[in-house]
Amino acid sequence: MEFLGERHSGYFRRSLQSLSAAIGEEAARTRLAALARQPLDAAALEALAAAVAVPGDTGATLRRTRTWLMLTLIERDLGGAASLEEVCTTMTRFAAFATGSALRCAAGELAARHGRPLDRQGRAQDLLAVGMGKAGGDELNVSSDLDLVFVHREDGESEGVDGAGRIASSEWMHRLARRTIELLAEYTADGFVFRVDTRLRPNGDSGPLVVSHGMLEQYFYGQGREWERFAWLKGRVLADSGLAGEAARRDDESSLERIVAPFVFRRYMDYEAFAALRDLHAKIRGEVARRAARDPGAIDVKLGRGGIREIEFTAQLFQVVRGGRDPALRSRSTLETLATLVDRGLLPADESEALAGAYRLLRRTEHALQYREDAQTHRLPNEDGDREQIAAMLRMPRSGFDREIASATEQVARIFDRLLAPEEPGDADAQAGEAGEGELDAEVRRRFDAFRSGPRYGAARPETRAAIERLLATAVQKRTGNAGLVRLVDLLDTVCRRPAYVALLGKYPEAFGRVLRILDWAKWPADYLMQHPVVLDELLDGQLLDPTDYEAWARQLRERVDAARHDGEPDVERQMDIVREAHHAQVFRLMAQDLAGRLSVERVSDHLSELADRVLDLAIDLVWATLRLRFRDAPRFAAVAYGRLGGKELGYTSDLDLVFLYDDDDERAPEAYAQLAQRLSGWLSARTAAGLLFEIDLRLRPNGAAGLLVSRLSAFEAYQRESAWVWEHQALTRARFSAGDRAIGERFEAIRREALSQRRELPGLRDEVMAMRRRMHEGHPNRSALFDLKHDRGGMVDIEFLVQFLVLGHSCDHPTLLDNAGNIALLGRAAACGLIDASLATRCADAYRRYRKLQHQLKLDDAAYARVEPDVVAAEREAVIGLWESVLGPR
Numbered sequence: 001m002e003f004l005g006e007r008h009s010g011y012f013r014r015s016l017q018s019l020s021a022a023i024g025e026e027a028a029r030t031r032l033a034a035l036a037r038q039p040l041d042a043a044a045l046e047a048l049a050a051a052v053a054v055p056g057d058t059g060a061t062l063r064r065t066r067t068w069l070m071l072t073l074i075e076r077d078l079g080g081a082a083s084l085e086e087v088c089t090t091m092t093r094f095a096a097f098a099t100g101s102a103l104r105c106a107a108g109e110l111a112a113r114h115g116r117p118l119d120r121q122g123r124a125q126d127l128l129a130v131g132m133g134k135a136g137g138d139e140l141n142v143s144s145d146l147d148l149v150f151v152h153r154e155d156g157e158s159e160g161v162d163g164a165g166r167i168a169s170s171e172w173m174h175r176l177a178r179r180t181i182e183l184l185a186e187y188t189a190d191g192f193v194f195r196v197d198t199r200l201r202p203n204g205d206s207g208p209l210v211v212s213h214g215m216l217e218q219y220f221y222g223q224g225r226e227w228e229r230f231a232w233l234k235g236r237v238l239a240d241s242g243l244a245g246e247a248a249r250r251d252d253e254s255s256l257e258r259i260v261a262p263f264v265f266r267r268y269m270d271y272e273a274f275a276a277l278r279d280l281h282a283k284i285r286g287e288v289a290r291r292a293a294r295d296p297g298a299i300d301v302k303l304g305r306g307g308i309r310e311i312e313f314t315a316q317l318f319q320v321v322r323g324g325r326d327p328a329l330r331s332r333s334t335l336e337t338l339a340t341l342v343d344r345g346l347l348p349a350d351e352s353e354a355l356a357g358a359y360r361l362l363r364r365t366e367h368a369l370q371y372r373e374d375a376q377t378h379r380l381p382n383e384d385g386d387r388e389q390i391a392a393m394l395r396m397p398r399s400g401f402d403r404e405i406a407s408a409t410e411q412v413a414r415i416f417d418r419l420l421a422p423e424e425p426g427d428a429d430a431q432a433g434e435a436g437e438g439e440l441d442a443e444v445r446r447r448f449d450a451f452r453s454g455p456r457y458g459a460a461r462p463e464t465r466a467a468i469e470r471l472l473a474t475a476v477q478k479r480t481g482n483a484g485l486v487r488l489v490d491l492l493d494t495v496c497r498r499p500a501y502v503a504l505l506g507k508y509p510e511a512f513g514r515v516l517r518i519l520d521w522a523k524w525p526a527d528y529l530m531q532h533p534v535v536l537d538e539l540l541d542g543q544l545l546d547p548t549d550y551e552a553w554a555r556q557l558r559e560r561v562d563a564a565r566h567d568g569e570p571d572v573e574r575q576m577d578i579v580r581e582a583h584h585a586q587v588f589r590l591m592a593q594d595l596a597g598r599l600s601v602e603r604v605s606d607h608l609s610e611l612a613d614r615v616l617d618l619a620i621d622l623v624w625a626t627l628r629l630r631f632r633d634a635p636r637f638a639a640v641a642y643g644r645l646g647g648k649e650l651g652y653t654s655d656l657d658l659v660f661l662y663d664d665d666d667e668r669a670p671e672a673y674a675q676l677a678q679r680l681s682g683w684l685s686a687r688t689a690a691g692l693l694f695e696i697d698l699r700l701r702p703n704g705a706a707g708l709l710v711s712r713l714s715a716f717e718a719y720q721r722e723s724a725w726v727w728e729h730q731a732l733t734r735a736r737f738s739a740g741d742r743a744i745g746e747r748f749e750a751i752r753r754e755a756l757s758q759r760r761e762l763p764g765l766r767d768e769v770m771a772m773r774r775r776m777h778e779g780h781p782n783r784s785a786l787f788d789l790k791h792d793r794g795g796m797v798d799i800e801f802l803v804q805f806l807v808l809g810h811s812c813d814h815p816t817l818l819d820n821a822g823n824i825a826l827l828g829r830a831a832a833c834g835l836i837d838a839s840l841a842t843r844c845a846d847a848y849r850r851y852r853k854l855q856h857q858l859k860l861d862d863a864a865y866a867r868v869e870p871d872v873v874a875a876e877r878e879a880v881i882g883l884w885e886s887v888l889g890p891r
Helices: 004-008 009-023 027-033 042-051 060-077 084-114 169-185 212-223 227-235 246-264 274-295 308-320 334-343 351-375 383-391 398-419 424-433 444-451 455-459 464-478 482-495 500-505 507-519 525-530 533-538 551-564 573-597 601-626 669-685 712-720 726-732 742-756 762-779 796-810 825-833 839-859 870-887
Strands: 127-131 146-152 211-212 236-240 637-642 656-662 710-712 737-740
Touching: 004 060, 004 334, 004 351, 009 027, 009 060, 009 351, 009 839, 042 060, 042 084, 042 637, 060 084, 060 169, 060 351, 084 127, 084 146, 084 169, 084 236, 084 351, 127 169, 127 246, 146 212, 169 211, 211 212, 212 227, 212 825, 227 246, 227 274, 227 308, 236 246, 274 308, 308 334, 308 351, 334 351, 334 737, 351 383, 351 424, 383 398, 383 839, 424 444, 424 742, 444 482, 455 507, 464 500, 464 507, 482 500, 482 507, 482 533, 500 507, 500 533, 507 525, 507 533, 507 573, 525 839, 533 573, 551 573, 551 601, 551 637, 573 601, 601 637, 601 656, 601 669, 601 839, 637 669, 637 742, 656 669, 656 712, 656 742, 669 710, 710 712, 712 726, 712 742, 712 870, 726 762, 726 796, 737 742, 742 870, 762 796, 796 825, 796 839, 825 839, 839 870
Parallel strands: 146 211, 656 710
Antiparallel strands: 127 146, 127 236, 637 656, 637 737
């Protein structure tokens, strides 16, 4: 039988000939044919190693195993039986197997002379081999170097043998590492196992071969360079020396992860990574250009323009920049990361597909090049014979192969160049010269000067100060208003200690333009941006102004929160920060859409209310999961929204009026749900490093501040039927289920309807409503000449009381009024039922809309009160007072 590898690979032919000489041609061909029929999984790999083992010689066993493995992969790949994933996974699996075998062999030799290495507490410890690059990402190619970093727990002393032979554990580990490398890299008549490269360790060739956890951590935070973050992104423990046991290995891996993760993934969006990657890539392209000069026409499929490295860098760029906030972006797999970028809305689907397709083609081409002579080459020659052979190995016609290579690399280069486009400071400098600061308002100039002489600006790095000056010049050139310029100075003063944010604004002119519009728009959005600069990242989203899929938003947030763990337990503080950061970011998106005129005031409130519901639902689950008194998986507990949230009229700064209910007969329920209500309130209202989530008001619960924090559903029902005041039923007209157990939500709605539809004597109801309205008016005196949109007569509260009176007085005969449909809709329904004049109802509905719009703008301007000149809303006041008098009579 003839193998495909014999046609295309000199290495395949030589190796098969050598194996045939050792065991006979028929036996060699029969074994290879059998191996090539199916993938080499872990069990098959171990069986192969056992079948070709050389007793007492681990190195020879591994070298022979590799030869059979390589021939198997070549045959399966050339025949179309093996996917790219199979080839890479099999090679990586073998790397882990071989490294582990070499480590354990060498460790056994050392332990026989010196005993096991111990830490300072006298516990046995292992040497961990961390696979870097493609080895860590399960993406190893067939002739790749094996990039390793050797790590151990801490220094100590070996236990010795019969009281002698003790040496420092660090020396023990160094000897073990050197012997392991020797076993893997030694070249004999059987070939080699892997070329081992350890230069990615701290300080490279000049650093120690083995590092302890403490040394690694100290290096990261004292000397670690930006490019090393990209290197460690894929780092993964491949194997250990097998002396300390499985539990110790798990602990050591967890400890190592706690050191590496914060170094690679920053908690804020890290846009300085763009510059670091740009510099690294420039060096690589420079080296590739020098090589290309010696071999014109050849293509470097790994390091050349549009090559494999640019695809990997594209994925890694998003991972390093955003992975600190989104654990889903921490995958070590390039293809998996490209798919996640689409799911997160960070990369268009067509670009992700183009990158993934190019990656597969270029990696398969790389393998074909290496199959020929088992050489670590990535250069696709320009000679016709070479191109035709590689195309044939990929089962493609020569013309189609050349066309696809050219198309793939061009697409990759275009996408990569767009993402990594360098800043052009010269333009901003030119603008600064043209615009100057000579025409600045005196107060603005004073703020500029004060900022430049301030401590934060002075402490910033020179490149950060230069970037800030370019941003200020651009803002002046764009004719930003005086208020916007002052707010820009305040924002830059806030973020200049985090150069990543300055880098973001400098790199993305469109994003900076949006920031300037927000700063010029109103005070509250500007203050929000300064309080939560982390939301600046949202400006880069091409879908910033598109509607949000809250189902997907909540799912992704839950994934991120679930991943926030420490030693297997929920990291509550980090979870609280993650939820706050996500909520701030979404509020900022809504503000951007609001500023762009995409949303009416009513739609802003709808979105904010939906957002609050989703956060509440998640918070209930998170808090319940941490309770010592928890006695079931899912709590039978619900949050009912009153007030602005209940009526879906939430504003950017609104409190949440909540009532907590439970329905559970377990004897432990009262104490457990009381603790849940208390912890949940604190969880929602606590101010953390990420800021404030919500202010919570629980005073609308049965019996107010004197009542229990959470009510049994049956007790709540009895209270509403027998004890509630009229004002409490007024509040109930705007109440709705918000989050938690939906079955409780359904029962609450039935209770609400029953309570509201009681038949009431209208004169008595009128007196109660009028008395409550007087008390509210007295509680919000307005001594100015302005009209208070909310509290003055003819204002918003009058409309709300009118609707509440109509619901309480007439829903017994007109059930359509029981729906929590909002004040505007209920006015229309009351008119349709013949309860109020239709024309007057329309005018009052329009007045309510106008009031809300004016109130919204005043809140954005951070006004202390929502008050306007009386003439501005004279017609609206007249309509509201007219409806009040027609329904409730004169005051």
